[in-house]
Amino acid sequence: MEQRVGIARGGVTFVEVAQSFCSGESRMWIDLILPSALPYVVTGLWLAIGRALIGVIVAEFFTAFAGPGNLIVTNANSFRTDRTFVPILLMALLGITPTARLEWAERKVVRWAAKDSSMRRPVRRLRTALAALAVAGMLAGCGAFGDSPSQGSEPRPEGQAIRVGLPTGVTSFANADLAVAIEKGFLSEVGLTVETQNLRSGVSVVQGVVGGALEIGASSIEPVVNAAAGGGDVVIIGAYTDKLTVSAVAPAAVQTAADLRGRQVGVQEVGAFREVMTRLVLQSAGLTQNDVQYIPVDAQSYNSALVDGRIQNAILQTEQAIAVQRDNPGMHSIAELANVVPDYHYGTFFVSRAWLQANRDVAVKFLTAMTRAHRFMYENKDETVKIVAKTTEFDEQVISQAYDSLLGQQGVFPVNTGLDKARIKKTINRMRELGILENEPPVYEQLVDAGPIIDAVDSLGVQTGDARWR
Numbered sequence: 128m129e130q131r132v133g134i135a136r137g138g139v140t141f142v143e144v145a146q147s148f149c150s151g152e153s154r155m156w157i158d159l160i161l162p163s164a165l166p167y168v169v170t171g172l173w174l175a176i177g178r179a180l181i182g183v184i185v186a187e188f189f190t191a192f193a194g195p196g197n198l199i200v201t202n203a204n205s206f207r208t209d210r211t212f213v214p215i216l217l218m219a220l221l222g223i224t225p226t227a228r229l230e231w232a233e234r235k236v237v238r239w240a241a242k243d244s245s246m247r248r249p250v251r252r253l254r255t256a257l258a259a260l261a262v263a264g265m266l267a268g269c270g271a272f273g274d275s276p277s278q279g280s281e282p283r284p285e286g287q288a289i290r291v292g293l294p295t296g297v298t299s300f301a302n303a304d305l306a307v308a309i310e311k312g313f314l315s316e317v318g319l320t321v322e323t324q325n326l327r328s329g330v331s332v333v334q335g336v337v338g339g340a341l342e343i344g345a346s347s348i349e350p351v352v353n354a355a356a357g358g359g360d361v362v363i364i365g366a367y368t369d370k371l372t373v374s375a376v377a378p379a380a381v382q383t384a385a386d387l388r389g390r391q392v393g394v395q396e397v398g399a400f401r402e403v404m405t406r407l408v409l410q411s412a413g414l415t416q417n418d419v420q421y422i423p424v425d426a427q428s429y430n431s432a433l434v435d436g437r438i439q440n441a442i443l444q445t446e447q448a449i450a451v452q453r454d455n456p457g458m459h460s461i462a463e464l465a466n467v468v469p470d471y472h473y474g475t476f477f478v479s480r481a482w483l484q485a486n487r488d489v490a491v492k493f494l495t496a497m498t499r500a501h502r503f504m505y506e507n508k509d510e511t512v513k514i515v516a517k518t519t520e521f522d523e524q525v526i527s528q529a530y531d532s533l534l535g536q537q538g539v540f541p542v543n544t545g546l547d548k549a550r551i552k553k554t555i556n557r558m559r560e561l562g563i564l565e566n567e568p569p570v571y572e573q574l575v576d577a578g579p580i581i582d583a584v585d586s587l588g589v590q591t592g593d594a595r596w597r
Contacts, residue, residue, distance in 0.1 A: 289320070289342040289343060290324055291323055292332035292345065293325050294331070294399075296325050298325060299444040300444060300515055301368045301444060303515040304500045305500075306515070306517075307503060308497055308500035313500055313503075319496065329347050329399055330350045330399050332345065333350040333477075337354060337359045337361060344361075344477050346400075347400035347403075347473055347475070349403050351477050352554075352558060352564065353568075360481055363477045363551075364478055364576055364580060365497065366475055366476065366544075367475075368539040369472050369474065369545045370539040371468065372539050374445065375461050376433060377440045378458055381439055381440060387408075387419055387440055389418070389419070389420075390419055391419070391421075391437065392405055392441070393423075395424065395426060396423070398563055402416075403563060404464055405442055407467055407557075408440075408462045410561070429447060440461070442464070445532055445533055446521050446529040447521075465537065472553075472554040473539075487579060491582045502587075505540070511534075512527050538595025542590045543597055551575065
């Protein structure tokens with residue numbers, strides 16, 4: 128078309144000359160205009176396919192709530208490697224098929240394309256390089272779903288850093304016990320130096336532990352159970368907060384959980400903690416995840432997404448809920464998850480069984496330091512508030528209010544073992560009811576090794592005298 132416009136602008140004489148060479152209007156289109164325009168058309172098709180494939184990849188892997196992306200994320204979270212790569216191969220075919228057909232059509236239709244091989248050789252090399260990168264990325268991804276860690280099985284000498292993964296990009300109050308243990312020197316006193324790694328979700332933490340990139344993981348229980356059920360080499364050794372510390376917060380237009388029907392709700396990843404909590408809230412109102420629209424949101428962006436209207440419900444940590452309700456009149460809690468499921472076990476410390484076998488003494492030292500941190504937090508509000516405020520990036524007024532709820536009233540941080548067998552079994556049954564546990568997990572004695580935390584509590588002495596102590 129561009130060539131046709133160029134000829135038309137060249138004047139009547141130029142058009143007449145072109146027509147004389149082409150023996151008429153129709154021949155001019157066939158012999159001159161269309162062949163000249165074909166490179167533009169083919170280039171446009173290449174760009175369209177490229178943008179479409181990029182769009183598919185972005186949509187599938189960042190939303191991952193339907194189609195191949197959902198299958199990839201769901202199966203990866205459950206460590207079902209064979210099922211994970213079926214949708215990956217389908218997506219690869221989705222890219223290869225149109226590009227191969229277009230390349231064949233280009234050689235057939237654009238007459239000089241096949242002859243000008245010197246110009247096309249760099250393009251083919253680029254495509255080959257991109258394909259190699261894609262395969263390398265897929266193979267690298269396999270390491271995240273392996274059955275045993277690639278490293279970390281050898282004992283680490285005292286004083287050498289251990290890597291601990293946390294399930295949010297910015298540490299929440301629920302995971303701030305680690306910051307207290309570091310700040311107060313409880314870890315250094317037992318000869319450990321901790322390197323904290325903040326990840327996207329508990330699923331990412333589980334993958335890090337299984338792959339050997341982390342020695343110890345902190346995550347809600349769901350990804351750990353699913354990993355174990357899928358054959359992953361993980362075992363629970365302790366708890367950071369065994370009680371739930373989150374609320375479902377919504378704007379004024381949503382008065383109850385039943386009002387969420389047809390609305391947009393924020394989650395991190397399918398099968399991750401906040402998505403599971405969302406299902407529980409929906410279930411309490413007789414709804415399912417099919418009655419709402421999932422919107423992916425990073426943990427630290429929940430408040431802003433709720434305030435600007437991108438989502439109409441968010442599962443927020445206590446400090447997040449307090450801050451968003453204080454700063455935005457109309458925002459309110461429609462469900463306290465600790466009331467919705469009071470017998471639900473929340474947070475776990477877990478490791479690979481191979482690492483634990485070689486580093487059991489390190490696990491005991493770590494849990495000793497964490498138990499000391501929990502006890503310190505109950506006894507020293509002012510100092511705890513300062514440390515947690517610095518760690519979570521919330522002001523001290525918000526953290527002080529959260530402290531009164533989490534420690535003063537609920538007592539969410541265990542001061543003894545924090546591993547209640549009956550509570551964990553009920554949680555697994557709840558996961559089964561929600562349909563997020565496709566494979567049967569190992570029995571409790573294989574899923575949980577309470578030995579290290581029992582040894583830690585024995586060395587410190589069991590704490591009694593308060594109904595909150597567990």
